[in-house]
Amino acid sequence: MCEKETAIGAPRPPRREELGDLHRVIAVCFGFQGEPQPQPQRRRARGGMALRESRIITVGGKPVSHIRITYNWLSIYGMRIRAASLGGVCTDPEHRGRGIATRLLEHCIEEVTRAGAKLLIISGDRGLYLRAQAVPGGPVWSAVVRRGSSPAASAALTARAAGPDDALTLARLHQREPVRYLRSADFFASMMRNGHRQPWVLESNGEVVAYLSMSRIWGIPRTAPVRALGEYAGSRAALVEGLDAVLRAAGLEEIRLGFPAHDAEMTYLFRSRGADLEPDTIEGHTFRLLDVPGLLRALRPHCAARLPARAVRGLTAQPSGKRICLRLGSEEAALGLSEMGALVFGGPDAPTIGGDLGSALARVFPVPLPLPGFNYV
């Protein structure tokens, strides 16, 4: 093989003429071969999206490794936080084991940090991400609800598949969520027009009171009557009472839930029904800090709601070599980026910190995170 055929290119966006090869790599890696081809309009939209959002590494001039980057604003109790999401991470099986994905991931992390993102949401939880100091996070309660296992909802509560006319209703329900991705009405209109997501709505006396989406579970055949909860919004009481109606309407036997632990209403409702809730983190995702001082600045109103004014002024986080130095008064703690991530995002390996600094951090963290849902990359 000549040198030109094995030369590894620098990370960059794909060119239009490379899209065909890129889609083939993605299809091979994610097992999409044989799946129905999208409509031409959707294919064109995907192509445009790939040119803007994809980053690739080529070998011998052909794309072999891919990562997709999107930027979002999170609204967390009214604070707006710039986040980047990475997904579609894949490398052609014939080119694995050469550090290509690691190099591409490092490039993407640098790029999104330069673009001002404070945190990174990665759709994946494998060693590649953990080595890049991403951590599992976003505490959730997980549970399994089977059809017929809960009392039937009152006749006034009905479930149906949402249609394009429901787009603005979904947008309004979602807007009321205290922890969410910021989305425009156009986001929902476009999503419902494309029809590649299928939310379900719950109606009470003719009024839509809640919606939820469900997604297939990796490793379980698409045809199996089992789904995972994608996202939800609206009345929790209606959602809990109406889950069985949704399962019946969708022809499913089981839904696997992982709802944010900060959702006190949902937690209370399931607990009071005797549900077996297991602590977990957001399924299939890891989270990485990008700019800790910047994140702390963005979280200032959150700190002000939870700490005395003196502690808000005194709490600082500064990078110190490869560690983050947290200070409050004369107390300080130096944490690695993974440890700090576990603290901020509520990962299982969050360090225990004593003193006033520790109790201040325990009041502020973990920061609640939304389920990726329709913003899944």
Next chain:
Amino acid sequence: MDGPRLTRRDEVNELSDLLCRVFGFDQHYERATFVRELLRPIHLRGGVVIAEDAKPVSHIFHAVESVSVYGCRFKAASLGGVCTDPGYRNRGYAGRILEESLARMTAAGARVLVVSGNRSLYQRNHCVPAGEVLETRIYRGMLPPCRPGLTVRRFTSEEWPALAPLNEAEPVRFVRSADFFSKCCCWWDISHPELWLISDGERPLAYLSLLTPWREENKRSRTVGDYAGCRTAMLDALPLFSDADSIQEINLRFPRQDRELAYLAASRGLQTKSATLWGTHRMLNLPGLMRDLRPYLSGRLTGRDLRRLSFDQRGEQCTLSFGAERLELDLSQAAGLVLGGPQAPEVEGGLGRALGAVFPIPFPMPGFNYV
């Protein structure tokens, strides 16, 4: 006549005399405590008076605070404590102080004004009933017994830092810091509300304040003043309050945007009726409010409709436009339209459709931010 101007620190004793004479505050507060609390920065920043013979004879208090609506923050002013010494009435003092207060709160960036009152002085100044509320009366024995494991206990304002996260998680709220109660206007507890914490073991789930009637005879009724947290737990726990204090009746008022509570009330067979928020409301700066609410608007209107919609205000006249369509409103109509209320005009066409998608905007009940 000296003023209108801000209250001076050395006048607070005389101001306290005036407030006690007009409102009977001395029946509710120990005098020394009342005077000390009137010295809080918030009271000195917002107390506007007219003085005669070096004594305040007319007074209005206002506070400018932040409101968070679905993640959008804007400033809202609250106004209360409006009083004039009986010997100095009918001289237009209150009107002059109100004018000065409106100018000050507008200059401080307030977009909307909440007035704790409904008299003609306010109505002449475009303060109107607004804000959509649902109301239901719950009588002892109406709700099923409380779920086992749920506990209620009284709490004090010193415990607020532990409960502030419940308020923070509310999608529509007054923004309150962990040290809110040491800085806020001191009149929130004028009727000595009972503060109740609802917990599941050690876990705080919700809080609520129950207001006792100020002048009513029925001392066994309570009105929910402020609440946050898990709605289901709150309704589940209501029978415990009745048991604890022999309360016969709880008047539950909640903003219409609280769909969880509305759903729960309906599913428990509680009949609700529509009402407006307490007091009256006035629009101060409509274009500013709409700028602050831009993310809210973009969550409800398509980009195309949003670009066609604009808001203008010249003095007391507001203009709302949608493409070539125009609507002129005075401030009373604007408050009714934006916050929802009887003054809201019927609007047709594309403008009506766009406005119907965004108004009324949700607004919090004053609760602990009562002025």
